[in-house]
Structure formats: C-alpha cells, structure tokens
Amino acid sequence: MSRVILHCDCNSFFASVETALNPAYRGVPMAVCGSQSDRHGIVLAKNELAKKYNIATAETVYSAKKKCPGLVIAEPHYDEYVKFSRRVNEIYARYTDMIEPFGIDESWLDVTASQKIFGSGTEIAERIRREVKEEIGITVSIGVSFNKAFAKLGSDYKKPDAITVISEENFKNIVFPLPASTLLFVGKKTSEALLSMGVRTIGELAETSREMLMLRFGKLGGMLYSYANGLDDSPVASSAEDAKSVSNGFTFRHDLITREECRVGIEYLSEEIGRRLRRQGQLSSTVSLTIKDEYLRSIQRQKPQVPATDVGEEIARTAYEILREEWVEGKPIRMITVSASNLIRKDSHTMQLSFFDDKADKKHEKSEKKENAVDKIRQKYGSDSIIRGSVINSDIGIYDKK
8 A cells, every 4th residue: 555645834834823813914025034233134034925026035134125115024933933833743743753854844744544434635635724724724736646755846846725636647747847946855956967968957867877876875875765755654753753853053143154164163062962872772864954144044944864863973974965955164153053953763673885985984894983982981081081183173162261
C-alpha cells in the first residue's frame, strides 16, 4: 500500500494571524513589518492584496510603500503566531499522531493508516482545510502525495486555500515541468550549479544520472535524484521525535562581517551540539541555521544532514553551507544559532558508506575519533581544558584570554 502524505502550509501565516486578530486588516493591502523607525524595517509577511503590488518578503518598508502608498503596516506579535501554530497542529492531531512540523507554519502528516477511519487522503485534506478555516480563521494549502518531497510541491502548487493531489499516476505531468529550484532542499547555490549543468526543470533533473549528480554534489546529489524521480522514502517524524532537538546560539561582542568570523562562530556552536548528541546517543539528520542582523531581523533555513551525524565538524560544515547560500558577506550578523533536529537513535542507525565518496567516509571516521577523544579529556579536566585556537585568537566574545 502506497503511503499517503499531506503537507499543510498556512497561507501568508503572519499576515493571516494579524487579520484574524484584527478584522480591520481584511480587504486592504497589508504587510507585517519590523521596526519602522528608519528605512531598515523590512516586510516579514504580506496578504494576498499586497502581493498584487509585487511586494516581496524581506523588502524594506520604504520600498514597499513606494509600490503601494496605501499599504497598511501591522506590527508582529510572535507569541500569537506560536499560539495559532499550536491550534492548527491540534487540528492535524485529530487525524494522525504522525506529524512533523517544518517551521512554525508548515507540517507533514502521514495519514496512511488514518484512511480506514476518515476516508482518502484527499478527503482528510479537505476536512483539515475546512476546519482550520472555520475554527481558526486562517487558510491552508495542502499537498497530497505518496512522499514528503512531492507533498511539499503540492502545497506550493496552488495557493491560497487549495488542495493539490500529486499521485504516482500524474506526478510527471505536474512535477516535471516545474523549475528545479522548487524542489525540497534545492537552495540558491545548488540551483545555480544545476543551471550550469543545463538542468532547468525537475524533469531534466530526473533524467540526469545519479552518478553524475553525486560526483557534482556528493550525497546531496543522490538525494535530489531520488526526490525528482518520486523515490523519496523518508519517514514523517512523530511530534514526539520532532520535539527532540539540540540548539546552541550566541550573541557576539560585535557584529560579524567576514566569512571567517562566521565560520569560527559556527564551529564553536556546532562543537557543543556534537558533544551533546554523543552524550545522548543520538544523530542529527537535519541542521538549521538562524542568523540575526544588527536590526534584530532573523532568517532561518535548514538542510538535510546526509548521512545523519553526531560529529560537530560535519554539523558545522552543513550550517556554513547554509550561511554561504543565504548571506551576503559584509552584511552584519549579531547572533547565530545552530540547531540539530530530526534526531534518531545512534544504536538503531546503520551508517551507509558511499561508493562514490570514500574520502568523505574516512574523514568522518577521523573526525569522530578526534571528537570522542576531546570529550574524554574535557570530562576529566574540565570544559576549558581544550579550546580551539581560532576561538582563542578571535575577538568576537566567545573566549576571553585571562
């Protein structure tokens, strides 16, 4: 029996919540924005009417108002967004306990077994769509498919307040014409690299050999091949599993400007995450990076960690890849948080060695031995008994020389 996976995405979430709290925002172009005390305030979210003026997320308020002089500005209320997110997930929980949040406004649901009680995946999606709208006052778009990657594409395919079914029979007609950049975990850099290979659509990605993609992108290439061809078999983590994550953040003495400063910070944060994962006997299969700029605006992105790991160096490498894709060097960063999530038990996981990347496997083994040795020394002589030289020599506030 094929799996039935839903991906539920709350439409224009911040703006929708503000409208549910204040009906005066209904029927006017509105955007939720950061500080307006100067031109550096940015658009965090916008409603459908504001989208018609081509107002973009992360655009400055100054620029947005030039496009739409009548734009109504709403201040963000983050506590309310968390409350609404919980209420939406409570509705999801009526139909399955296999729920994997993907940020505050998105979740995957595995409803394969639920069909015996509530009907087909499409019928369950329709019930969820109607109940969220009637009970909470916001809308969701839902993708229904046989794997997580295509379910995510389905929720993005038609918005707002819509349901898209991507089945084993129709997925080539719907998915293959889409840009490769719309596929899960294809970031800006990966998209540019694919374009340089002549790969523009998901269909063209599906026709590219797995070996060629792995030679170009490593293990990520094999995963993208599977995603494009509908071979994604990754499970939907239960809500209990999702709650288990390890995070480490730091507000630096001064804003970070260079990649080297950011690298030092990320390595320091990831080192502690690796130590905690090893102590808990867990591996991380997803790495998230949150950066906060000098105006306290945040951006969060995540990437799969392939293979799952408890090695700080590997977590740092993935987090740094996210930084390079999402951050322009020279733009100040005040705070960085690295998170490891989608954790799995190490004693139930078998490491898959790559036929195409033997050097990477040996590097993993070497890093694992080194970090285990450091753990033993710190356990015996204290956490400050071994400090990275890059940390000691930096002035970003992590380590003060005595």
